[in-house]
Amino acid sequence: MVLEWIVGAALVVGLISLAGVLVLPFKQKTMDRLLFMLIAFATGTLLGAAFLDLLPEASEELPVSSVFLYALVGILAFFALEKLIHWHHHHRGKHRAVEKPLAYLNLAGDSVHNFFDGVAISASFLAGVDVGIATTVAVVLHEIPQEIGDFGLLLYSGFSRKKALFFNLLGALFAVLGAVAFYYFSAAIAGLSSVVLAFTGGMFTYIATAGLLPEFQKEVDLKKSLVQFVLILLGVFAIWFITFAE
Numbered sequence: 001m002v003l004e005w006i007v008g009a010a011l012v013v014g015l016i017s018l019a020g021v022l023v024l025p026f027k028q029k030t031m032d033r034l035l036f037m038l039i040a041f042a043t044g045t046l047l048g049a050a051f052l053d054l055l056p057e058a059s060e061e062l063p064v065s066s067v068f069l070y071a072l073v074g075i076l077a078f079f080a081l082e083k084l085i086h087w088h089h090h091h092r093g094k095h096r097a098v099e100k101p102l103a104y105l106n107l108a109g110d111s112v113h114n115f116f117d118g119v120a121i122s123a124s125f126l127a128g129v130d131v132g133i134a135t136t137v138a139v140v141l142h143e144i145p146q147e148i149g150d151f152g153l154l155l156y157s158g159f160s161r162k163k164a165l166f167f168n169l170l171g172a173l174f175a176v177l178g179a180v181a182f183y184y185f186s187a188a189i190a191g192l193s194s195v196v197l198a199f200t201g202g203m204f205t206y207i208a209t210a211g212l213l214p215e216f217q218k219e220v221d222l223k224k225s226l227v228q229f230v231l232i233l234l235g236v237f238a239i240w241f242i243t244f245a246e
Contacts, residue, residue: 014175016172045238050208058201102211
């Protein structure tokens with residue numbers, strides 16, 4: 001029964017990625033306005049997840065110096081990955097719809113993050129069904145704002161709406177993979193989880209600071225800049241609130 005609880009809870013978390021359908025009914029002009037808000041909110045959730053959730057959680061089992069080291073490795077790894085994706089797109093020749101590498105970076109980082117959401121769910125259900133349910137509720141609340149922001153980020157990067165939903169769902173299903181893997185190989189994964197949490201925190205930091213914030217710096221209108229800043233703060237606050245409640 002425990003495995004059924006684990007898989008069911010991980011599937012629920014995975015389906016949260018479809019939260020992007022909430023913005024699908026809007027027309028293109030309205031979507032363009034929403035993207036302005038979604039990307040700013042996504043930036044806040046990425047920074048909040050990295051600095052208020054992933055890195056502090058990793059520091060519970062690792063020395064702070066090690067957490068910073070693995071986060072730095074994550075930043076440098078994503079820098080190298082972005083260069084590789086840029087090179088790949090440059091040498092492919094004809095390519096109709098140019099999709100920004102930022103989308104694939106975010107998908108990779110989010111997949112790792114979802115994997116360890118699954119690990120957390122699995123570990124909590126192994127401790128007890130009541131603990132598992134409470135943890136699942138916390139993860140779901142944690143994921144809703146981030147998944148909506150991720151959907152907007154994929155649209156901003158050139159994905160169609162259907163493709164954005166599909167890839168967001170595909171990345172979210174890594175929660176199921178992480179949950180099942182931890183269930184069967186808990187001893188091995190438990191020792192590695194904090195390292196990967198710190199690494200993922202570095203990934204999210206790179207996406208937010210190198211990929212998104214520079215785009216906002218191009219905005220010169222004071223009113224729009226203020227709205228962007230407030231939305232970034234709201235994204236951070238959303239993650240802080242969920243982490244505090246958790």
